[in-house]
Amino acid sequence: MRNLKRLVIVFSLVFLLVGCNDQKIIETLGLMSVMCFDKATDSVEGNMLVTSTFPSITEESNRKETTIDTIAFSKKDAERKLAAKTEQEIVNGQIRSLIFSEDFAADGINQIIHSVERDQEIGSQVKVVISEGEASAILEAIPTESTGNYVDKMLRKESDQFNIPYLDIHYFSRDMHDDGIEPVAPLVGIEDGEVVVKGAALFRDDRYVGKLTIQESKLLLLMRGKVKKSDLVIKIPQETGYRTLYFTYNHSKAETKVKKKGTEIEQVDIHVSMVGSLLEDTGTKMNGNSSTDNNEVQKLIDGYLSNEAVRLIEILKEKKADSLGIKGYVRNSLTYQEWKKIKEEDLFQKIPINVTFSVILQNKGMLE
Amino acid sequence: MIRRKPKKLIKKLKELNDQQHSEPSLELSLYEQVVNELEGCSDREDIHFPELQVNLIYFNHLVDKDRFQSEILDPFYHVTKEELSSLLKRSFYKPVADLKEVIDGILDGETAIFDKERVFLANVAGGEKRNIQPSETETAITGPHEGFIESGETNLSMIRRRVRTSRLKVNKLPVGEVTKTNAFLLYVKGIANDELVTELTHRIEKIEIDAVYDAHMLSQLIEDQPHSLFPQFITRERPDSIAAGLVEGKIIIILEGSPAIIIAPSSFFDFFETGDDYYQRWLTGTATRLLRFGAFIITIAFTALYVSVTTFHYEMIPESLLTTLAVSRSKVPFNPIYEAFLMEMTIEFLREAGARLPTKVGQTIGIVGGIVIGQAAVQAGITSNVLIIVVAISAIASFVVPSYVMSASIRLGRFGLILLAGLLGNLGIMIGITILVIHLSSLTSVGAPYMSPLSPFFPKDWKDFLLRAPYKMMKTRPTMARSSNKSKQRND
Numbered sequence: 124m125r126n127l128k129r130l131v132i133v134f135s136l137v138f139l140l141v142g143c144n145d146q147k148i149i150e151t152l153g154l155m156s157v158m159c160f161d162k163a164t165d166s167v168e169g170n171m172l173v174t175s176t177f178p179s180i181t182e183e184s185n186r187k188e189t190t191i192d193t194i195a196f197s198k199k200d201a202e203r204k205l206a207a208k209t210e211q212e213i214v215n216g217q218i219r220s221l222i223f224s225e226d227f228a229a230d231g232i233n234q235i236i237h238s239v240e241r242d243q244e245i246g247s248q249v250k251v252v253i254s255e256g257e258a259s260a261i262l263e264a265i266p267t268e269s270t271g272n273y274v275d276k277m278l279r280k281e282s283d284q285f286n287i288p289y290l291d292i293h294y295f296s297r298d299m300h301d302d303g304i305e306p307v308a309p310l311v312g313i314e315d316g317e318v319v320v321k322g323a324a325l326f327r328d329d330r331y332v333g334k335l336t337i338q339e340s341k342l343l344l345l346m347r348g349k350v351k352k353s354d355l356v357i358k359i360p361q362e363t364g365y366r367t368l369y370f371t372y373n374h375s376k377a378e379t380k381v382k383k384k385g386t387e388i389e390q391v392d393i394h395v396s397m398v399g400s401l402l403e404d405t406g407t408k409m410n411g412n413s414s415t416d417n418n419e420v421q422k423l424i425d426g427y428l429s430n431e432a433v434r435l436i437e438i439l440k441e442k443k444a445d446s447l448g449i450k451g452y453v454r455n456s457l458t459y460q461e462w463k464k465i466k467e468e469d470l471f472q473k474i475p476i477n478v479t480f481s482v483i484l485q486n487k488g489m490l491e
Numbered sequence: 492m493i494r495r496k497p498k499k500l501i502k503k504l505k506e507l508n509d510q511q512h513s514e515p516s517l518e519l520s521l522y523e524q525v526v527n528e529l530e531g532c533s534d535r536e537d538i539h540f541p542e543l544q545v546n547l548i549y550f551n552h553l554v555d556k557d558r559f560q561s562e563i564l565d566p567f568y569h570v571t572k573e574e575l576s577s578l579l580k581r582s583f584y585k586p587v588a589d590l591k592e593v594i595d596g597i598l599d600g601e602t603a604i605f606d607k608e609r610v611f612l613a614n615v616a617g618g619e620k621r622n623i624q625p626s627e628t629e630t631a632i633t634g635p636h637e638g639f640i641e642s643g644e645t646n647l648s649m650i651r652r653r654v655r656t657s658r659l660k661v662n663k664l665p666v667g668e669v670t671k672t673n674a675f676l677l678y679v680k681g682i683a684n685d686e687l688v689t690e691l692t693h694r695i696e697k698i699e700i701d702a703v704y705d706a707h708m709l710s711q712l713i714e715d716q717p718h719s720l721f722p723q724f725i726t727r728e729r730p731d732s733i734a735a736g737l738v739e740g741k742i743i744i745i746l747e748g749s750p751a752i753i754i755a756p757s758s759f760f761d762f763f764e765t766g767d768d769y770y771q772r773w774l775t776g777t778a779t780r781l782l783r784f785g786a787f788i789i790t791i792a793f794t795a796l797y798v799s800v801t802t803f804h805y806e807m808i809p810e811s812l813l814t815t816l817a818v819s820r821s822k823v824p825f826n827p828i829y830e831a832f833l834m835e836m837t838i839e840f841l842r843e844a845g846a847r848l849p850t851k852v853g854q855t856i857g858i859v860g861g862i863v864i865g866q867a868a869v870q871a872g873i874t875s876n877v878l879i880i881v882v883a884i885s886a887i888a889s890f891v892v893p894s895y896v897m898s899a900s901i902r903l904g905r906f907g908l909i910l911l912a913g914l915l916g917n918l919g920i921m922i923g924i925t926i927l928v929i930h931l932s933s934l935t936s937v938g939a940p941y942m943s944p945l946s947p948f949f950p951k952d953w954k955d956f957l958l959r960a961p962y963k964m965m966k967t968r969p970t971m972a973r974s975s976n977k978s979k980q981r982n983d
Contacts, residue, residue, distance in 0.1 A: 127718040133926060134907075138914070148827065149805045149813065150820040156810065178814060180821040186814060216806025217813065244806050272810055 153177040153189075153211030155218050156271020158198070159258035160235065162226045169194045171227065173201035174259035176270045179211060188268050192259060198238040216244035219275040221251055221292075222311070224258040228324070228331030236296050236329065250278055250290040253324035253331055255312035264318045274318075278309055281320045285344050285353035286337050288323050299329055302466070303451025305444045307343070310334050325444035333442035335435070342428070342435050346393050346447055346478060350375040357427050359406075366406035370424055370482075372399030379449075381456040388465070391449055393478045395428075400486045417484050424482045432478035445471040522546055522605040524590050529597070540567055543575055546605040553600035555617025563602055563613055575606065584611035595671070620645065626728035626750070628895055633770040638728045643673055643747035646730075650677065650743070653734040658682075664695045666709065666746070670702040674709065677743040684740065684973040687937055691742055691755060706751040707896065709744065715935045720904060722896045723936040725761045726751035732766050740974030742937075756939035756971055759931060760956055762897040763787065768959045776959035784957065786891035789884060790898075791905050791927075794831050795912035795920050797881045801827040803916030819875035828913025830874050834882045835909065837864060839902070842886070939971040 159174040174192040191208050195201035206213035221239065223232055232251070239245055252274070254261050265273050281287045287309040289295075298306035310324040323340035325333040335343060344350055354371040375397040382389040401420060439446060450471055454462045519527070525548055529535050538547040545567060549559070562583070570578050578584075587593055587610050593603050600616030623645065625631070626638025639646045651659065662676040674695055678688050694713040703709050710724040711717055727733055728750050733743055736754040744753040754761070763783045768776040800807055801816060808816065823830055841860040845853050864883075868874045885905065892898040904927065911919030934941035944952030949970040954960035966980040 130926065130930065146802055146826075147805055148820075149801050149817045150823075152805055152817070154805065154810075154813065154817075178817075180818055186818060214805065217810055219810070246806065269810075269814075275810075 147212065147214060150180060151212055153179065153206075153209055153213045155202075155205075155213060155215050156269070157220045157222060157262065157274055158201075158215075158218060159222045159224075159254075159262060160227045160232075161224045161258050162230070163194045166194050169196040169200065171195055171197075171201065172259070173198070173205070174262060175201075175205055175213075176262055177211070177213070178269065179209075186268065188270060190262055190270075198235050214244065215242065216246075217271075218245060218249055219271050220278070221249060222254050222258040222261055222274070223252070223331070224254055224256065225331060227258070228253050228326075231329040232331075233299070233329035236292070236299065239292060240296055247291050247293050248275075249292040250275075251292055251295045251306075251308045252278065253308050253310045253334075255310065255321060255334075260313060261311060261318055264313050264316060274311075277318070277320060278311075281309065285341065285350045287320060287340055288344065299326070301451065303445075303454045304448035305446050307340075307446045323446075325439070325442050325446055327442070327444050332444050333438065335438070339431075339435055339438070342431055343446060345375055345395050345397070345428075346377050346432065346435075348377055355424075357424055359423055359427060361406070367403065368401060368406075368420065368424065369403030370399055370401055372397045374398045379447075379452045381452050383456065386457070386461055386465075388453055388474055390475045390477055391452060393432075393447070393476065394481070395478070396481045396483070398483045398485055400488055401484055402488045404487075421482045421484055425480050428480045428482070429478060432480075436476050436478070440472045443469070443472065447476075449474060449476060520605075520608065521588075521590060521593065521610050522548075525593055525597075525603065525605075528590070528594055538564075543567065543570070543572055544607060545575070547602055548597060548605070549602040550597065550600065553598075553618050554602060554615045558615040558617065559602065562615055563604075579604070579606060579609070579611055584613050586611050598671075623649075629728045629732075629765070629893070631729065631765075632767055634766045635729065635731045637730065639730065639750040639752060641748050641750055643675060643745050646745050646750075646752065647675060647677075649730040650733055650737070650745075653730055654679065654737050659737065662688075662692060664692065666695060666698055667700060667702045670704075672703050673747040674703075675745040675747075677737060677745065679737050679740070682738065682740045682968070682974050682976050683742055684975065687742055687756070687973065690937055691744070695744070703746065704748065706744070706746045706749040706753050709746050709749075710753050715937065719930070719934055721759065721900050721931065721934065721941075722762075722894075723757065723934060723941065724753045724755050725757040725894060726753050726896070728752070729766060735766075735769070738979070740968045740972035740976070756936035758936065758939070758943050758969075758971055759934075759941050760945070762894040763892060765893045773959055773961045777957075780959055781957060783891055783893070786888035787901065790886075790888035790892070791901055791908060792920065792924070793885045793888070794835060794878075794881055794905065795908040795923070797878060798827045798831045798909055799912035799916040799920055802913060807917075816875075816877055819877045822872035823875050824872070826913070827878075828909065830878055831882070831909055831913070832906075834864070834868070834874055834878055835885075835906065837868075838882055838886045936971075939973070943971045944969075 155175045155177050157176055161172040161174070163170055163172040172192060172194050174190060176188055176190040178186050179189050180186060189209065191205055193201055193204040193208065195204050202213055202215060221235065223235075236251070239249060261274070262270050267273050278287065278290055282290050288307040290309065295306045295308060298304050305328070306326045308324045308326065310321045312319055312321040320337070321334065322337045323335040323343060324331055325335065338355075341353060341355060344353075350372070352371075352373045353375075354369065357368040357370060358365045359368070375395060377393055377395045380392045380394075382392060404420070436447075450466075453470070453474065454466075457465070526537075529548070534550060534552065536547075536549050536551045540546075547563070547567075566578060584604060587596065593610055593612065596612040597603050600618060601612045601614045604611040604613060620642045621640045623637050623640055625636040629638065637649065639649065647661065656679065658680040660678055660680050664674045664676060665671045666674050676688070676692055676695065691713065695709075698709075698712050700712065703712065706726050707722075710722065710726065714723045716723065727736070733752050733754065737743055741757075742755050744755065746753075763780065768780055771779070801820060805813060820827070825833070837860075841856065841864075844856050845860075848856060864879060869876050869879060889898050889902050889905075892901060908920060908923040911923040913919070915922065932940075932942050932946050940947055943949055944956055951967050952969050952971075954965050955969070963980075967977050968974045968979050
């Protein structure tokens with residue numbers, strides 16, 4: 124009997140909490156799946172133009188997408204203003220992409236990343252995306268009725284193929300705060316009225332500073348660490364036209380070593396080893412007998428990648444974007460006092476970086 | 492719930508009973524006293540043999556008529572006055588001297604024989620009873636099909652035939668001040684724990700109630716925590732399950748007039764086991780068992796999860812599913828919690844109506860319910876499609892639990908969880924489950940922990956818990972039976 128009383132008491136205590144709830148019944152919600160940030164100039168209401176899209180369900184139980192925009196001072200301010208423009212309760216728990224225009228991101232996106240990281244409703248599936256040109260134009264260019272989902276799937280696919288950098292906002296935010304590495308983000312753009320994944324966007328702290336093509340972005344990922352499965356189309360100039368190689372690698376890893384003389388940093392070595400297969404080669408005649416010389420192709424790919432790597436590092440140094448995390452490796456090889464002493468703005472530009480590749484051709488497809 | 496009568500009243504009743512037996516003056520003969528006692532019982536039969544000066548008193552419908560004819564009437568018709576005393580010396584005729592004993596004997600179906608001042612009881616008890624049939628609440632696919640019936644003796648015989656050892660002991664304990672129903676307490680000496688036997692005997696003897704009609708009623712009278720939502724003794728209707736219980740060192744209680752037989756002590760997880768688990772291959776048996784535990788979780792929490800997710804936690808669901816949910820709920824005018832209660836209630840109505848109605852009308856209810864729930868409710872915009880699926884799955888899952896009593900308890904618990912989910916979302920579900928776990932772990936069944944072997948943790952018993960291990964591995968009796976003889980297989 125005493126147990127029963129206790130149970131009843133505990134059960135009824137729950138009712139005291141009832142006032143503390145915040146009901147969000149799904150059909151009343153406007154579920155934002157994407158938020159676009161553009162720069163708003165000459166406006167007194169705010170400095171950003173925020174466009175968002177969310178599905179609304181009509182009387183006939185059909186799904187229809189609504190796009191609205193507003194000018195605001197901050198992300199939360201924008202949400203409030205967007206909510207005022209619709210009958211639905213605007214929520215951001217299903218948000219998947221934050222698309223920033225180049226102009227907007229060049230001024231820094233720290234404030235918005237912070238706001239997203241603080242929000243308890245937003246999980247780790249949010250992506251930071253940079254768009255060439257206006258961010259809101261991306262939404263208009265997408266053909267389907269569920270825009271957010273489209274962007275999400277498109278980027279996820281590219282990321283799974285190691286064409287563009289990671290998508291998780293926590294990684295972005297971590298790299299943003301780390302003094303040893305700068306964040307990168309996927310870059311999208313519009314070509315002939317269609318949305319295309321363009322490559323990677325480079326950041327210095329929270330500011331957008333430059334971009335890489337898909338090919339460069341792949342190389343960046345190769346030099347940063349492990350890549351599970353991806354491919355490269357390699358074009359080597361010949362006397363007449365190009366020789367094209369299609370190299371798919373299913374395993375690649377990068378090792379970074381810091382060479383020191385005393386406390387002086389001499390050089391940073393990055394060694395990338397790749398294992399894969401050659402599935403296309405326009406330089407050989409495709410008859411089973413005349414096999415391509417493995418060593419020759421390996422050297423070709425090797426040379427090509429090394430050249431490209433040098434070019435990539437030049438771009439990075441020019442943009443002052445240490446997306447490879449070189450500073451981090453240097454920092455980790457030193458004591459904290461030493462690191463504090465040599466830590467300066469142009470450290471990354473000063474350090475010589477040497478990239479070597481070792482390519483192993485496992486097979487040439489089904490040919491042999 | 493049956494209230495126990497206040498002690499005073501029961502004492503009075505007892506005194507009254509005793510008075511009835513002892514009051515009649517000494518001048519009356521025992522025969523006259525019995526006749527007085529049975530005054531007004533028009534179904535009583537009274538036969539006189541004037542030349543023998545013998546009277547018989549019995550109830551015609553309580554005796555086996557053929558045996559009565561051949562074993563009692565025939566001898567008395569043919570015996571002479573001189574031979575009578577030698578006839579009555581046979582052990583078949585049990586001499587008694589006490590009025591109470593005579594009355595009890597007659598009510599048990601015995602025949603009282605009055606020869607001048609001497610009284611004898613002759614046992615030709617019989618009467619109508621149901622034939623042995625397969626149990627309806629505990630059907631078997633593999634394994635023996637016979638089920639218990641309402642006759643205690645028949646049930647005893649079915650058990651004795653399966654456990655053929657002299658160590659199978661039976662205590663007869665009458666229950667009920669008015670009904671004097673016989674309860675039989677069975678155990679295998681040397682395997683069952685003696686303390687448990689004493690404790691259960693004591694509990695049954697302590698019951699002071701007018702009547703006990705069914706084993707489920709008896710089990711509520713001897714439970715450790717009668718206020719709990721959950722039954723603490725499992726009842727079975729198949730002799731093979733009972734035999735298994737006896738051999739495991741458990742104690743069996745048969746109640747006269749009830750086809751259900753109590754196994755004590757029982758754990759919560761016993762309610763999810765069936766005989767089929769043991770007769771099928773061990774992998775199939777294990778899979779079925781896991782399926783049942785899965786069904787338990789679904790039946791208790793699935794509707795609650797729907798309510799909590801649609802009311803509070805939209806961010807938990809993948810976007811594509813969310814759209815489906817939102818579309819299906821868009822026409823519904825109610826909050827998810829009202830919607831869920833409405834549908835759960837409808838299902839309960841249907842179940843209850845179906846359980847009580849005769850089969851032919853029951854089918855009509857099934858069709859009407861199917862249309863109402865399946866189509867009309869959705870088309871009218873009262874509920875959402877997804878909720879119908881959720882409620883239907885929970886309802887089906889609730890019937891996967893083999894014990895009807897347990898299944899009913901779980902279904903009731905589900906309503907509490909839905910309410911909490913509607914008020915506080917996932918936090919509410921967590922609070923509900925926490926209360927449930929605390930309550931279940933605090934329960935005991937004749938002192939044995941209800942949640943064993945999960946808590947307290949008895950690793951040896953896990954071979955017959957979530958999985959039904961191969962027989963070669965199951966070498967020990969369950970810990971909760973506290974058997975003095977722990978091993979049930981030779982250790983090779």
